[in-house]
Amino acid sequence: MVGDTHDTLTVNQEDPLTPIHGPEIFIGLVGPSGTDLDLLSSHLSKTLKNFDYKCHVITVSDIIKELRKFSNIPDKPEDARITKLIKAGTEIKETVGRGDILALLSIAKIRELRFAQLGEEKPYKPLSKVAYIFRSLKNPQEVQTLREIYGRPFYLISAYSPRDKRVENLTKRIADSHNSSSLTKYREAAENITVTDELEEGKKHGQNVSGAFPIADFFVNVSRINDVKNQVERIIKILFGFPFETPQKDEMGMYLAWSSSLRSSDLSRQVGAVIMSDDGEVLSTGCNDVPKFGGGQYWPDDTNDERDFQKGSDSNAIYKNRIIKEIVDLLYNEGAFDKKFGSSADNVASRILGPTGRSIFGGAQVFNLIEFGRAVHAEMAAITNAVRRGVSLQNSILYCTTFPCHNG
Template sequence: MSELEASGSSGRVSLAEPEHKRIDRLMDRGDELRAQMERGDAVALLGLTAVRKHRTEYNIARDKSLSTDDAAKQPAPATAYIFHSLKHPSEVYMLRRVYGRLFLFLSAYTPRQKRHEALCQRIKRTSKDVSEFHEDANRLIERDEKEADNHFGQNVRDTFPLADVFVDAREPRELRSQIDRAVRLVFGHPFVTPTADEYAMFHAQAAAMRSADLSRQVGAVITNPEGEVIATGCNEVPKIGGGAVWEGTAEDAEIDYRDFKMGFDSSARWKQKIFTEIFERLRSEGWLSPEKSKLDLDQLVDLALNGKGAPFKGTRAAGLLEFGRVVHAEMHALTEAARRGQATRDAILYCNTFPCHMCARHIIASGIRRVVYILPYPKSLAKELYANEIQVDHERISSIRSVTFESFVGVSPNRYLSLFEMPERRKEENGFSVEWDPGNAIPKVHEDISYTKREIEELHDLSEYVRGLN
């Protein structure tokens, strides 16, 4: 994708320049293209163009009688296209709109420390000034994760968790094995079954669907060391008598006080009250400018939190967690285990979102030994507040026992059913199990060729953009 980005730009990137400058320029090119087109998927559209170009050339080489249009419409047999790599969530959404289930998104996980070391080595090989390559590597990794206040900037942090399959890229041999397994699943191997982590995370995602929270749906599952589910939870307002309300239950309907029933998010309301109190004090003590002092408190708070250049937007103060009415999914699962008399010592907690620092303290206290998550949660201070008690993503090696927080590896819950569902048959008529033949295997998921029309629809904006440049 970077090569397409560079070759399609007005200023070609020199591959001979220092590595950190080369990466910066490529990032700049991507940001510029996304901003100019006002589409987060702009760079991936270049990939669509390359796919259609290859398909056209491939089909014409096989059949010289084909017109360019007809050649572009016909799928190239036994061909897969790799988009390497995606940096914005909109790219994933667009490719799913176009190709449906034929699009398989893999996210390769590596701990930040290892990524930093690898990038340092790349920069060191191409730069004469090696004194600042550690700083350059850190800056590039942070920019890659998410560019602050830039809707069309790099955003791997929000793109990574959208994957269909997550693989661990720390060890090449293990990585190859995981990718091989994913390919066997896609091509309908009848005897690849879920791991304990995949099974539990699917249940966690199912639990999340119970939540009617106004902000997000979070689900958690606790299993014993053998992989048996002992408790589930979602982020929801607690129910009198324990747990959370069930939809369609007459008894629960009488005590249903979920936030959407109340009509507001208590966290947002209390945030408004807190900042109103702060500005009231600042004004009474003369700390505000004469211009700002003339505004009423509601205007001041709105400008500070939501206005252009809002100084408090995105701050820790604006993201306080303790004023919400919902029980977090992890706490919901822990309290369910307590109500049912299920021990949590040495248990495993699966959550579709990284636990906040308030949940982390209870996870540690409950004896949970391992936490597995998919989505990041930037507001969490768990790592900072419990640096000795927890270890996040294998970032340090220590002989001291700690609770491990690990990125999920395996088939994502959103592809669990389609990839693990039993194929048409697993045994022959004589009762013997079928033999899977990789040479003749076809993808388990089928789509009609209408995706070639959807490519054209998505490429319309890119065509208009290119015309505007000429």
């Protein structure tokens, strides 16, 4: 019964009306540096084997090293290996202008695997009872491309581990690769890698695990080592249509946080948050948007709606533009700009704030300023909504659809 439920996901190429028995499954893994993806990948392979599936792990770093220019990336020391792989991956993406190029190269690897098994058969023909694990995806574009190409049989799993534990694990791996027992000596290297991996500043197609992580279908806490096996088995049961696996509290919390984000009309992005008690009761919700006079947040049918979209402008964007124009004006008057950049300070500023300038300076910290916006953080909205109603948040858990902002 389990297999029959999942069989409907893939079409038979020779007879489109007949489902394939044991269709291919595609699983992408997302995990910040220092997360134990070895453990997760191993349990996935073992569990799928119990369902009579053969697993192929497609390691993206190996694909990078297959390219001649990057074939000499060393296996040790660990900090040099990771740093050079990050730089290589970003260089490849920036060169071709596609953030999903490594995902496309991974798809080519699947075609090779199919061809090896089918011989002269067409390499796009799906194999029966085969699973492919992409290890690991580093930005949302890769995820989007894989979802568009494979559709429902593609699933994204994000591996979670607390930041301090990730840095600790990475520090130990780096120290071991240097044959050293001094963790203090290599902690800075681990911290730098962790920051770059989460979001590579100034690169349009750089590392962006922070963007890929929250869009997963499933989340696994790999810091609970003894429980990873159970978490993976539960996920695979869900994939195969087991009817009695209902949402856990964390999953329900994230779902409710996402649904809360739909209430936001913020002009930049929509963020949702929900606060739940230990036993899973909803205590409060919130989203990033302009707060309502008198408390709470606006609903569409409220009178005197003062949200930004009603005013037609974002105060934060206006102030950021003013800051940039002020800096340009000061530098221009001091002769810091060549006349070829513009005949006036306003002209130079317009170029910087236009599409061409943003493609160059888009990663600059000034473009990340959010201090001048009228909207409150989703987390703040959820907390103040609870306080306004006299709801205690002691021993509660807050779920949010994105990582905390720098001024959160």
